[in-house]
């Protein structure tokens with residue numbers, strides 16, 4: 001019995017040491033991040049590095065599936081979003097698909113959209129309850145450039161940022177009741193008429209929740225309400241579009257899709273695949289026309305896929321901003337600017353964007369001594385090749401990081417299991433001799449000292 005107790009002691013102490021080593025590691029990792037937040041952000045880039053000089057309008061429709069908005073082989077009178085269909089046909093809008101990382105829930109997806117970050121196990125463990133976005137992001141970059149941002153919609157945004165510092169005007173809507181399909185959207189739309197007349201903002205963000213609510217309760221095949229909400233959204237897009245200036249860029253997008261069974265959160269194809277539509281009155285030249293149905297259907301069936309985290313670097317480039325510090329996405333300019341009106345193309349600005357994205361990712365991930373190769377490709381005017389080169393370099397780095405993260409996850413799990421075994425043992429001991437057993441006292445102390453992370457890890461893992 002005595003020998004057994006000694007070995008338990010030994011086990012306890014070693015677990016305690018490993019536990020502390022791991023969490024000290026994680027803690028210092030986070031500390032390093034906060035340090036960069038406070039001190040090492042770069043000054044804003046020069047104003048004349050913007051490819052687009054107009055305004056940016058983001059219309060985020062929560063849980064908008066790509067098949068809701070991109071409809072092929074559908075008779076005109078049966079289209080759910082006839083205006084969207086028309087502008088794509090007329091080359092006034094360019095469609096993409098954005099692939100989101102799971103979990104397909106709103107908060108992490110919004111973080112990915114505005115900052116290009118992929119939360120790892122460690123981040124989730126450490127930030128279990130924090131909604132506030134400590135990482136650098138595009139709203140912050142617009143603010144640094146003195147470009148006023150206005151926001152109306154899902155109040156998650158107001159928790160993500162410090163609204164008084166980030167937005168010149170804003171109002172949040174709460175998704176308090178999922179059965180509310182209309183009021184929650186009306187509370188966004190009622191600001192439109194006023195805001196479309198104002199000239200003091202550079203960026204307008206709208207986040208509509210009604211469609212998501214329908215999806216949660218009735219699913220994506222609800223015969224009446226899905227069509228009704230999509231039609232309402234189509235009218236809103238039309239209204240905003242008709243008020244655009246020639247150089248404005250409007251984006252219609254979503255944070256995540258919707259499962260065939262309704263709702264979201266998982267990693268099914270329809271949940272992770274989201275639509276992105278870029279609309280403008282004057283930016284895109286008429287390189288192609290899709291008047292005939294066959295061409296149009298083939299366009300819709302072959303829409304290019306990008307990653308959700310790639311959007312923020314691309315927008316930063318287009319609007320002449322620094323790519324957010326913690327971004328892990330890469331720009332997709334070449335697939336976009338090929339649609340631009342020839343008079344608006346400026347290759348040196350586009351190449352410059354890619355170099356900025358490279359420098360930012362190199363600082364974050366250490367891409368090695370390859371910048372010279374990138375510059376050589378850019379000198380040969382092969383923007384697409386250079387983009388692909390950057391993408392491959394980043395993906396291989398992120399893969400290594402993921403393996404490390406998996407190893408950490410395994411270690412933490414192992415420690416948790418040992419903790420639980422000891423817990424059971426300690427309870428067993430204290431039952432026979434309450435408060436006299438040194439193991440149970442020590443264990444209770446350990447659990448008390450580390451309870452916050454312990455509980456977080458426990459909640460997250462199971």
Ligand SMILES: [Zn+2]
Pocket residue numbers: 062063105106212255256
């Ligand atoms: Zn959502």
